[in-house]
Amino acid sequence: MPIAQNPLSVEVTLVREDVALLTVGGYLDVDTATELQAHLANQLHHGRRHFLLDLSGVPFMDSSGMNIILRVYQEVRDRPGSVHIIAPTPAVRRILDLTGVSITVPVSKTADDALALVDQQPEGPEENAERRD
Amino acid sequence: MSTTEQPREPAAGPRPEQPDLAGVSPTSPVGRLAATVERLRHEVRTAQAEAEGRALIELAKGILVERLGCGPAQAARQLAELTEQSKVTPLEFAVEVINQAARDRVAEVTDAFLAAAAGASERDSAVRLRAAESGALAADDTQAVADSLLQHALRPLGAVAVAVWAADADGSLTLAGSAGFSPAEATRWRYVPPEVATVARRGLTERTGQWFVSLAETGLPTIGRHVHPDGGRVAVPAGTGGRIHGVLEIAWPGPLAPQPPQVVRQVEALAELCAHTLETYTPCQGPGQEPRVLPDAAELMDLADGLHDPALVLVPCVDDSGQLVDFRIQHVNSRFLDPAGRPRAVISGAMLLEAYPMSAGKSELFQRVERVYATGEPFRTRRMQLTALVDQVSLSAVADISISRHGNSVLLIWRIEDETARLASLLQHAQRLGRIGGFEENLLTGEITWNDELFHLYGRTPASSPVPLEELPAHAHPDDAVAIGRFLRTLLNHRRPASAAFRLQRPDGVTRHIRVVAEPVLDADGRLFVVRGAYQDISAQHWTEVALAATRDQLAHTEQQATERNRLTLQLQHAIMPPAQAPLRVPGLEIAVRYRPAETEQLVGGDWYDAVVLPSGLVLLCVGDVAGHGIEAATSMVVLRNALRGLAVTGAGPGQLLSWLNIVAHHLTGAVTATAVCALYDPGRRTLRWARAGHLPPVVVRGREAAPLPLVKGLLLGAVPEAVYEEAEVQFAPEDTLLMYTDGLIERRDRSVEESLTHLLTTASSAPKTLDQQLDRLLTYSRSDTDDDTCIVGIRVG
Numbered sequence: 039m040p041i042a043q044n045p046l047s048v049e050v051t052l053v054r055e056d057v058a059l060l061t062v063g064g065y066l067d068v069d070t071a072t073e074l075q076a077h078l079a080n081q082l083h084h085g086r087r088h089f090l091l092d093l094s095g096v097p098f099m100d101s102s103g104m105n106i107i108l109r110v111y112q113e114v115r116d117r118p119g120s121v122h123i124i125a126p127t128p129a130v131r132r133i134l135d136l137t138g139v140s141i142t143v144p145v146s147k148t149a150d151d152a153l154a155l156v157d158q159q160p161e162g163p164e165e166n167a168e169r170r171d
Numbered sequence: 172m173s174t175t176e177q178p179r180e181p182a183a184g185p186r187p188e189q190p191d192l193a194g195v196s197p198t199s200p201v202g203r204l205a206a207t208v209e210r211l212r213h214e215v216r217t218a219q220a221e222a223e224g225r226a227l228i229e230l231a232k233g234i235l236v237e238r239l240g241c242g243p244a245q246a247a248r249q250l251a252e253l254t255e256q257s258k259v260t261p262l263e264f265a266v267e268v269i270n271q272a273a274r275d276r277v278a279e280v281t282d283a284f285l286a287a288a289a290g291a292s293e294r295d296s297a298v299r300l301r302a303a304e305s306g307a308l309a310a311d312d313t314q315a316v317a318d319s320l321l322q323h324a325l326r327p328l329g330a331v332a333v334a335v336w337a338a339d340a341d342g343s344l345t346l347a348g349s350a351g352f353s354p355a356e357a358t359r360w361r362y363v364p365p366e367v368a369t370v371a372r373r374g375l376t377e378r379t380g381q382w383f384v385s386l387a388e389t390g391l392p393t394i395g396r397h398v399h400p401d402g403g404r405v406a407v408p409a410g411t412g413g414r415i416h417g418v419l420e421i422a423w424p425g426p427l428a429p430q431p432p433q434v435v436r437q438v439e440a441l442a443e444l445c446a447h448t449l450e451t452y453t454p455c456q457g458p459g460q461e462p463r464v465l466p467d468a469a470e471l472m473d474l475a476d477g478l479h480d481p482a483l484v485l486v487p488c489v490d491d492s493g494q495l496v497d498f499r500i501q502h503v504n505s506r507f508l509d510p511a512g513r514p515r516a517v518i519s520g521a522m523l524l525e526a527y528p529m530s531a532g533k534s535e536l537f538q539r540v541e542r543v544y545a546t547g548e549p550f551r552t553r554r555m556q557l558t559a560l561v562d563q564v565s566l567s568a569v570a571d572i573s574i575s576r577h578g579n580s581v582l583l584i585w586r587i588e589d590e591t592a593r594l595a596s597l598l599q600h601a602q603r604l605g606r607i608g609g610f611e612e613n614l615l616t617g618e619i620t621w622n623d624e625l626f627h628l629y630g631r632t633p634a635s636s637p638v639p640l641e642e643l644p645a646h647a648h649p650d651d652a653v654a655i656g657r658f659l660r661t662l663l664n665h666r667r668p669a670s671a672a673f674r675l676q677r678p679d680g681v682t683r684h685i686r687v688v689a690e691p692v693l694d695a696d697g698r699l700f701v702v703r704g705a706y707q708d709i710s711a712q713h714w715t716e717v718a719l720a721a722t723r724d725q726l727a728h729t730e731q732q733a734t735e736r737n738r739l740t741l742q743l744q745h746a747i748m749p750p751a752q753a754p755l756r757v758p759g760l761e762i763a764v765r766y767r768p769a770e771t772e773q774l775v776g777g778d779w780y781d782a783v784v785l786p787s788g789l790v791l792l793c794v795g796d797v798a799g800h801g802i803e804a805a806t807s808m809v810v811l812r813n814a815l816r817g818l819a820v821t822g823a824g825p826g827q828l829l830s831w832l833n834i835v836a837h838h839l840t841g842a843v844t845a846t847a848v849c850a851l852y853d854p855g856r857r858t859l860r861w862a863r864a865g866h867l868p869p870v871v872v873r874g875r876e877a878a879p880l881p882l883v884k885g886l887l888l889g890a891v892p893e894a895v896y897e898e899a900e901v902q903f904a905p906e907d908t909l910l911m912y913t914d915g916l917i918e919r920r921d922r923s924v925e926e927s928l929t930h931l932l933t934t935a936s937s938a939p940k941t942l943d944q945q946l947d948r949l950l951t952y953s954r955s956d957t958d959d960d961t962c963i964v965g966i967r968v969g
Contacts, residue, residue, distance in 0.1 A: 101887075138884060138886035139890075
């Protein structure tokens with residue numbers, strides 16, 4: 039199993055006071071999802087509102103990873119805040135589309151693109167999903 | 172102790188050259204040891220002197236002085252000259268001289284035999300008598316002398332019987348040997364108390380030969396009088412060197428006429444020969460020797476042999492000055508067991524202080540023996556420490572001791588507590604290591620014996636009193652009362668070996684974990700009289716076991732719980748979704764379902780399928796997958812599946828149904844997310860309206876082509892409070908097959924969903940004859956590597 043050889047790495051960068059960039063590397067699955075969750079919870083605790091998740095280093099993501107993203111998405115909805123996925127690999131992108139997460143959580147090519155979206159976001163509850171559908 | 176230069180008399184004068192013994196009283200234990208060593212050294216010197224023949228040469232010199240009527244110096248020269256002439260060593264010549272002198276004395280007597288009766292056998296008898304004279308004879312030999320006297324010397328004189336009496340210092344007479352009298356008569360006359368006037372007594376008191384013509388005229392009682400009441404008798408004192416050792420009594424059948432002087436001399440010579448045998452008849456010899464008293468050592472040996480306990484017969488050993496220095500172990504009986512494990516032969520004949528040097532020390536055994544010998548007051552004690560020194564290693568045993576004086580001897584009886592005392596002493600070391608405390612409790616006497624380790628375990632001093640078993644509960648933790656009660660009941664009531672573990676609460680506040688093992692000892696009548704056993708401190712072991720047991724219990728509990736939960740989950744799933752469902756009867760439509768649980772029980776998850784004909788005639792088809800595994804996932808699955816069935820009855824479309832289902836999922840406890848595909852098939856129109864919530868799109872197989880339906884938009888269930896789901900509709904043709912499945916069928920970590928899906932499509936496109944076969948084939952060739960559970964719903968249009 040490749041999981042053991044590829045532990046999840048999570049690097050947290052504060053882009054702004056309330057914007058955290060998390061660069062994730064490795065398989066994001068049932069075995070590693072809690073680690074990402076711990077980092078996210080820590081940043082939530084410090085009051086970050088916007089989360090940029092760089093998944094370019096994630097070759098595989100299962101429903102556990104998906105649930106982590108959805109959970110932080112729900113947490114920041116009312117702050118108001120946002121979750122952005124940056125540069126997912128094709129496999130991950132496919133999962134995001136498959137599960138409909140990409141409907142709710144915007145996917146950007148770069149961190150700058152994501153930041154631009156953050157700046158565009160109005161000071162109110164995000165309504166992405168509702169507006170799109 | 173290895174000093175070679177020693178004064179001859181260790182007790183005489185100061186001994187500054189012995190710093191380790193200086194100032195030590197000769198009566199103290201150490202002093203006794205020193206005296207013993209000195210006496211041993213003295214014996215060695217004496218033996219050496221004898222070996223050198225000094226004593227014998229001196230004796231030979233003395234003989235020459237007498238025979239030649241010369242002085243000692245001339246005798247010495249004469250001896251040297253004679254030795255030179257005879258070409259032998261001085262010692263050999265000296266022995267020759269002594270033997271010659273002795274032969275001369277014996278010849279006087281034996282010539283009488285030879286004169287009376289010539290012959291080889293008589294010569295043999297004479298030789299035997301000489302041997303009897305020179306050797307140390309016991310009672311049996313005196314009897315043999317009596318037989319010989321009668322047969323070879325007295326019968327020729329007309330005598331019919333002979334008795335040899337031994338005189339004791341107290342004036343009593345003992346029949347040392349007899350011939351011609353019946354054994355019964357001899358037994359009756361075996362002892363004559365002092366001052367009882369008999370024929371033999373007369374010979375003793377008059378100190379000269381008494382010749383009686385007829386017994387009748389003397390009126391004196393004596394042995395065999397009733398057989399020969401008128402017979403003549405002679406009583407001749409048997410003495411050597413001015414000391415009378417006994418009396419030789421000779422009986423004639425009829426009146427005895429006065430005898431010629433040569434016969435009288437012959438008889439006196441025979442008496443002297445008897446004196447030599449009587450002299451050695453005394454078992455104890457030596458100057459200053461107390462007169463022997465009955466019973467003698469021989470009888471004491473017999474007595475000792477009849478005892479069931481180890482017994483030693485001790486006779487006093489005195490030095491030249493008449494001082495008691497030690498006791499010789501004259502005899503040990505067959506039951507004797509040396510505490511040090513030495514063979515009996517080594518002990519028998521040894522000196523007490525040599526065999527048990529430590530008996531002079533702490534145990535005071537020697538002092539006890541000495542005191543009993545001196546006072547005649549018996550000594551008895553229990554549990555005396557016996558210590559033996561074997562190869563410088565002291566081995567000790569505890570024994571019950573009895574010491575008593577019998578005549579001139581001392582009988583020492585000891586009962587060593589454990590017959591395997593030697594092993595016991597070795598065991599003690601092992602016990603100390605294993606922290607085992609041994610005990611024995613006599614239920615009749617209430618006597619309790621503990622070893623030191625047990626006192627230690629109990630936190631008590633060895634001087635304190637042991638705790639009876641019955642009082643054990645008072646010393647144990649109250650919670651252990653039941654265990655101890657059971658232990659005591661088994662042991663004392665059922666009389667069976669028992670053991671118990673309990674917490675011992677010591678007076679010092681320390682709690683020890685103790686295991687007690689005990690066994691009942693029944694007496695000959697089957698009554699319980701002794702309980703013995705051991706306590707073992709298992710504190711360290713106990714805690715290890717407790718820790719292990721707790722871990723084990725926890726593991727077992729967890730394992731059991733998990734197993735039960737898994738089984739429950741599986742049962743739940745099976746109850747709701749049989750692995751193969753009874754086929755639905757829908758005209759123009761073939762429906763098949765497969766459910767494959769995860770291979771590993773704990774991975775049983777929340778996959779579900781459903782295929783049901785709605786009241787509207789539409790067929791509800793559904794597969795879903797609740798995230799996660801186990802009972803929670805399965806429970807959620809049940810909720811969602813049943814909810815969808817219920818919602819479907821409303822007649823709403825699949826998109827609407829999923830929106831409602833999203834609300835249900837979102838409000839389930841535990842932030843449940845799930846994916847699902849929901850479809851409504853219209854058999855009449857052969858159309859399928861469907862929507863999906865984050866789930867893999869169904870696959871349609873048409874002819875040899877297999878393709879997934881497009882990814883209509885729809886978020887997985889439960890992620891957000893409200894969600895909208897896009898619908899799509901597919902037109903089917905006859906023989907078209909629709910496959911709905913959960914990701915257990917395709918999920919692989921090392922491959923993209925795309926690749927997995929391609930594989931699935933390839934497998935699906937090689938359509939077998941029946942739908943069931945197709946589903947089986949999908950399961951068989953599934954390339955999933957996640958061991959997830961898998962659901963497949965398939966329909967084939969008729």
